[in-house]
Amino acid sequence: xxxxxxxxxxxxxxxxxxxxxxxxxxxxxxxxxxxxxxxxxxxxxxxxxxxxxxxxxxxxxxxxxxxxxxxxxxxxxxxxxxxxxxxxxxxxxxxxxxxxxxxxxxxxxxxxxxxxxxxxxxxxxxxxxxxxxxxxxxxxxxxxxxxxxxxxxxxxxxxxxxxxxxxxxxxxxxxxxxxxxxxxxxxxxxxxxxxxxxxxxxxxxxxxxxxxxxxxxxxxxxxxxxxxxxxxxxxxxxxxxxxxxxxxxxxxxxxxxxxxxxxxxxxxxxxxxxxxxxxxxxxxxxxxxxxxxxxxxxxxxxxxxx
Numbered sequence: 001x002x003x004x005x006x007x008x009x010x011x012x013x014x015x016x017x018x019x020x021x022x023x024x025x026x027x028x029x030x031x032x033x034x035x036x037x038x039x040x041x042x043x044x045x046x047x048x049x050x051x052x053x054x055x056x057x058x059x060x061x062x063x064x065x066x067x068x069x070x071x072x073x074x075x076x077x078x079x080x081x082x083x084x085x086x087x088x089x090x091x092x093x094x095x096x097x098x099x100x101x102x103x104x105x106x107x108x109x110x111x112x113x114x115x116x117x118x119x120x121x122x123x124x125x126x127x128x129x130x131x132x133x134x135x136x137x138x139x140x141x142x143x144x145x146x147x148x149x150x151x152x153x154x155x156x157x158x159x160x161x162x163x164x165x166x167x168x169x170x171x172x173x174x175x176x177x178x179x180x181x182x183x184x185x186x187x188x189x190x191x192x193x194x195x196x197x198x199x200x201x202x203x204x205x206x207x208x209x210x211x212x213x214x215x216x217x218x219x220x221x222x223x224x225x226x227x228x229x230x231x232x233x234x235x236x237x238x239x240x241x242x243x244x245x246x247x248x249x250x251x252x253x254x255x256x257x258x259x260x261x262x263x264x265x266x267x268x269x270x271x272x273x274x275x276x277x278x279x280x281x282x283x284x285x286x287x288x289x290x291x292x293x294x295x296x297x298x299x300x301x302x303x304x305x306x
Contacts, residue, residue: 008032008088015094022106023122024245025099027064029075031249032092034062036082051077063266067115069099104173112163112170116262120241120255125177128246129185131278134239136197138208139188141175142215142223147208148172150200178221187222189281195225195298206303213295216288224285225294240274 011028014021037047048058053074061070061078075096079089105113105121113121124130124141132139137151148171152164159167178186198205216223241255254265254274265271286294 008091011095012091015091015098021122021126022069022099022101022103023064023119024126025095026066026069027126027245027250029069029092029096029099030062030064032088033075033078033082035249036079036084036088037062040082042082047078047081050081065119067118069096072096105170108166108170112166116264119264120257120262121174123243123253123255124174124184124241126245127184127243129187129244131187131242131244131275132189132240133236133278133281134188134190134194135237136194136239137199138190138194138212140171141178141186142188142212142221143171143175144204144208144211145172146200146204150204154199178215178218183220185220185222187224187282189224189226189278189285191226192228192294195295196228196302202303203305206299206305209295209299209303213292213299216292216295222288223291223295224282224288225291226281226285227294230284236277240278242271242274242278 011032014025014028034044037044040047042050044058044062045055047053048055051074060066061074072093075093076089079092084092103122103125105118105125130141132141137143138147140148143151145168148168149164152159152167156164156167177183195205195209199208212223215221238256241257243253243255245252251266251268252271252275254263254271256263256265265274285291
């Protein structure tokens, strides 16, 4: 592969990002190493044996799933084994260096940010497109502070005030990604029951619905509502988050959250099922313009204010 390789040269822009993106960079380093291995005609187990790595270790490096990036020593050994050209190796090693810079979310303690949730936040920060479906709450990236506090207090009724405040602060910090110059495309589908369930107070709900109205008018945000009178909607019984990464040879990721854990799906057959499920939901939901009208009507009729 020549020094003009677009596969590598297009990654150089990630070296100049003002905010660290360790989750994305770990994944990019891994997928490029896997590509170099395939170019060298080596299977994963062959490469692992040649360097005395376990198969699990090389798989972890190539998937970018480790909590920390691989060591420079290990990456240099892999690049040497694959006969990687100097330019390609230098770009990858510089990406590796930036992958070690902590993201803002890594400053929160593990009680608020367990490993599975840390991974979700890192993936959302890196995504080009985020699709989400919610059946119980407004999607986290679209919540207001008072609504978030009501959600936290409902889920953790015995949490001390300081913890509630930190959780609200964390969610608001996450939502800032929608206000970046390079904000991801957000496509949110929610069940109408989310708008009718009062959390906090009617004033809290009015503010929250007004925020949805404001965000739904932004060019990179789409909000659709599945109305209650759609009796045969194909809505799953769990919230779904679907992440795409903008043509960087990275797999789509589906995130399914449980009470104290989560599943991340990357197998193409599995993620395709969820993509199709979200497509069906979008077809069954009100179109964006109609959804916006419903949001406004709900705000004025169910949560009237001064």
